[in-house]
Amino acid sequence: MVRDEVVKNFKEKFKSDIVEFLDKSYKRVYVEIKPEAITRVARYIFRDLGARFNTASGVDVRYHIEILYHFTIEEINLLISVRVKLQKDKLEIDSIANIIKGANWIEREINEMLGINFKGHPNLQRLLLPDEWPPDVYPLRSDYQEWDKNAIRDRGV
């Protein structure tokens, strides 16, 4: 498996799904795809290319929310980051936890931290936040306001 060949095949296979393709360096590739294509892209990278799922990370960029799914193909030292942009009025995406068991927990985490609904997730419950946390407060959103007035927290002083 050669690195350039993998990248070229990937581009051709998902030509209609790719929004933007950034070949950042020899080790890093960033691909932006349409949200509805995530399951087939994830299945292809995980099953056919034999990659390992590292993790996913959600970022609130004010106008939309981005989710990055990171995959490493260790044999050719390549890290593929699949980027999905979700508009704030429609925060839902298909779950990949049924394809990759290791994605189960991180989707639960993103769900509670950013409020994204993963459709088809086997067990979309809270993972990290305490039980008394109010249901519609998402701590990693950019408009997050502290809700608990009695809490003693580091306010970045």
Add this chain to the structure above:
Amino acid sequence: MARSIIPIGPFHPLQEEPEFFTLVVDGETVVDIDVKIGYNHRGIEKLSEMKTFDQATFVIERICGICSTSHPFAYVNAVEDIFPMEVPERAKFIRTIIAEGERIHSHLLWLGLAGHFLGYNTVFMWAWKLREEILDVMEILSGNRNNYAMFKPGGVRRDIKKEDIPVCLKKIDSIIPTCVMLKKAVIDDPVLHARTKGIGILTKEEAINYCALGPTSRASGVARDLRKNCPYGAYDKIEWNMIVTENGDVFDKAVVRILETFESIKIIKFCLENLPDGEIDTKIKDIPPGEGIGHIEAPRGETFHYVRSDGTNRPARHKVRAPTFMNLPTYKTTVIGASISDATIILAAIDPCYCCTERIGVKDIKGKKIFNGKDLIKLSQEKTLKLKKEFGVI
């Protein structure tokens, strides 16, 4: 026999990560397991966004007391990945030395605790005594036994003095014979074989499906090590072997960790003997907008950091993924079907935070029978004792 529920956890003063396990047992066999984490969620990702790039190194160093090098190492790699930048050779070697020292003391710590759970308190004493020597070396090199504060984006904070190197080499050489003895004592012991072989098996397919990391996956025959596959630091300039075993049981996980300790000793010695001269820091002025990823092989597996910069002096987003986050869910396959006396060691074999296992409490649904953590360790130790008698050792 009726099914009982065993709650494990969640708090213990020694744990770095409190977790709450619910084991459902049928008689002596575990039939189901549920994990609940989040008791120690301190919001470090959010906190890190309030700090400058330099200050964030100190915050994330305090994520974990034992992995206090892996997190800063992954973080500085991520920051250096935002824009193309060369780190001086000497800094790369110093980073490698610190990271490997951490691996040795972490593996020895695990070995000691695993010995304790199985009733081998001599192993516990020996391993922790050896660990002390390594902590002394780290103190000579960095000034601290833990939380070394050696890393900064662009290089390292402190240089290694020439006159310290022979002292460190001598100290490291002095632990090798004892390590060899310990290795033989563990690997050749027939009782330990009977106690740990074939227990808590994680198959290769499940290891890949759950994306297990580090020694947990390498014990199952998944030949993946970031130091070999995606070299960072000075690992591409050093000769060393990746340790992979096939069976995926508790014994193999122990073997991988013990043999890795020897490889780490080899790497540290090579780095100290061949430390190149030169600068230790490239002075970074400012960090342009962009995103970077750093992932390194910590003692327990891959630590993953994602940093996004928007051109200011603070990270816009900082995502941290520790190895246990991926390794913990594998309990679902390893613990089910095992007996309660084996559950302690299987839970410990992934090296999550061994201390959780001290907090195991057993009670049946009617609340008649209650064991605490001490009793469970006793249960585990009694099984070993019984095996020892069968083998005619005592």
